[in-house]
């Protein structure tokens with residue numbers, strides 16, 4: 272029976288551009304990864320229970336799905352959703368809004384609302400995400416923290432990737448008000464930090480200055496482990512709803528979960544002093560926010576399975592992959608280094624051709640604002656720019672690395688990765 276289905280699947284894949292040789296090569300690797308997949312499923316089972324428990328204990332009701340217009344006073348669904356987020360992250364409060372337009376906005380909001388002129392922001396684990404450079408004022412920008420008199424200090428990681436405790440201690444001073452730590456590596460080559468490791472850094476920082484606010488950029492990390500940074504001392508965790516916690520359904524949005532005072536500051540900044548969380552209509556978006564959150568642990572698990580699959584395929588073909596095929600994962604991003612522009616381009620073509628939307632277009636490298644080289648991006652997503660959906664991008668420069676992430680179902684990521692290899696195979700760039 273199983274053989275029969277497999278042959279049918281192989282046949283439909285062949286019609287969808289996966290040569291038999293590519294399928295056999297990939298499917299053998301897929302089969303060999305079942306123990307890894309079991310571990311990922313174990314974590315997702317825990318997180319599914321955590322999310323469900325939070326929804327049940329907060330008594331989410333049908334009325335919560337309705338939403339409001341205008342000012343949005345007494346939007347019970349919006350307020351309840353924020354309680355659900357606070358339960359999941361074990362925080363005092365949360366702000367979860369469609370008015371938070373993206374991850375960068377959520378992070379900027381958390382920073383700008385909790386820092387005052389004369390305060391200092393410290394990044395103790397190296398440079399934050401690219402888009403935050405203008406928020407902080409590392410790159411000059413209108414309205415940056417720097418313009419408002421907030422100074423910035425950064426301590427880089429040691430060459431072996433560990434925290435430079437000696438210099439972190441030296442960097443903490445009477446002005447240090449807020450410490451920012453990024454969980455995921457983003458587009459850097461350092462490894463992603465585990466929540467446990469982030470906990471060690473938080474403990475150290477707080478032992479030197481107990482009243483400092485610690486914010487963690489949680490993008491791409493939600494539901495990858497059974498604990499979140501807020502379980503190990505972070506005062507705020509911040510992320511985007513078009514990544515993991517939106518489960519692929521949220522069409523916009525960001526969240527800040529944390530201490531009551533931190534969240535209140537953020538709410539006052541998002542809307543207005545005095546109004547805070549009381550206004551902000553949810554319009555018709557709450558069903559997607561709730562249902563997306565409900566699906567998020569499973570979606571994250573599917574994306575992780577795809578990332579592990581890709582790492583093992585390209586490692587077997589001799590490319591350098593980060594994380595490697597066997598190590599533990601703390602976010603959903605997979606980097607593959609091709610050292611060849613043709614392979615990078617082919618990979619992105621494969622991801623695009625595998626998409627449910629815009630599968631017939633070919634991605635081209637383009638001059639993206641803020642980058643010093645051309646960038647190629649592949650995304651055929653239901654939600655524009657969503658990177659919890661299968662997507663890939665890479666700058667057209669040495670060492671020609673691709674960063675790939677997402678996938679709402681494991682079946683789709685599996686097909687997508689096979690498709691990347693099929694494109695290379697048919698161009699004669701790899702031999703199997």
Ligand SMILES: *Cc1c(COP(=O)(O)O)cnc(C)c1O
Nearest residue numbers: 373374375400455457488490511
């Ligand atoms: C995606 C991301 C951001 C920014 O989110 P946008 O939604 O793209 O603005 C910030 N930090 C990290 C680590 C990210 O992965």
